[in-house]
Amino acid sequence: MIVHDERVPGPxxxxxxxxxxxxxxxxxxLVWAHGGGFAAGDLDMPESDAVARRLQENGVLVVAVGYRLAGPGTYYPVPxxxxxxxxRWGREFALAAGVSPGLVQLGGASAGxxxxxxxxxRLLADGEQPPAAVFLAYPTLHDVPPEPSPAAAAAVAGLPPDQRWTAADVAAMYAGYLGGPAGPDGAPAPAVPGxxxxxxxxxxxxLTSEADGLRASADEFARRLVLAGTPVFSCCEPGTEHGHLNRPxxxxxxxxxxxLRWIEAAPDLTA
Structure with a gap:
């Protein structure tokens, strides 16, 4: 198995x-983006490296993305x-390595x-071919969190206050990503996909974590995907908190x- 760092041209x-x-x-x-609230995280964190290595061990080619982190002077749409x-680069690399186009996916965790x-x-809006399938781990997709289900709310209630991802916490995270509060017309749709x-x-x-203040965002996104006619597999990992892919x-x-089952079987599961 080979692991190597590359530099990909970007705007x-x-x-x-x-x-x-x-x-x-x-x-x-899989082209894979780590989390970190848009402002933290790197290619060495378990959510990036340990996930990629586990997939690699099982035959999956992974391109992990070290996108620019939000901060002074770096806001949406830079990351x-x-x-x-x-x-775009990872898809071409995978095709050249012999991967079928129907087995090249894009994914990310939390802010990723x-x-x-x-x-x-953005690919859909530009008329480009989207990934064959997508994997999202405990994603944040709304700058204003949806109302959680009773089960999700009960799970979060047992967490310490600083781990609950309140509406104020989410607003601050998105303000850091957008460079300030959303304007009167709201944030650009790709910045708040939910x-x-x-x-x-x-x-x-x-994939969601059981005790996670961001779980309602992922649940609502999955519900809206179903309404849009998209095949969806949604799973809540029991006994976990937000970011559990960072804790091997x-x-x-x-x-x-x-x-792994999703990546390998998505074409058949969603046909």
Missing amino acids: HGDVAVRVYEPVGTPVAA SDDVLAAW GNLAAGAVL TADLTGFPPTFV GPRFDASLRRV
Whole structure:
């Protein structure tokens, strides 16, 4: 197996990616964006590196994206542009490695899930071919959190206050991504994919954490995908909190088994 860092051309300069090539012809490919509230995270965090290595061990080619983090002078659409550039490059790399176009997916965790979903919306708006399928792990997709289900609210109530992702916490996260509060017309649709028109969105696996203040956003997105006619597989990993792919262990292992089944079987599951 080979792991190597590359620089991908993008509109704001080169984008860092880390490529995880399995032994032999890959069974599938995933372009993968880590989380971190848009303003933190890197290619070495478990949510990026450990996830990629586990998939690589099971024959999946992974292109992990080191997009520019939001901060002073770096706001939407810069991270989104980086993910789009990495997707276009990663898809061509996967095809050249022998992966079928129907087995090249785009995905992300938490804020990376937002960036992945937003990239899909931008591809659709531009008339480009979207990914064959999408994987979103506990994504944040709304700048104003939807109302949680009773079960989700009960799970979050047991968390310490600083781990609950309140509406104020979410607003601050998106203000950091957008460079300030959304204007009177709201945030651009690709920055808040949960509010967008989802017509044409590809088949999607939505993985959530049980005790997660952002869970309602993912649940509402999955519901709206169904209404838009998109095949959806939604699973809540029991006994987990937000960001559980950053904590390798039994629940990480369980989630990655689900992800592998999705990546390899999505064409048949969604036909």
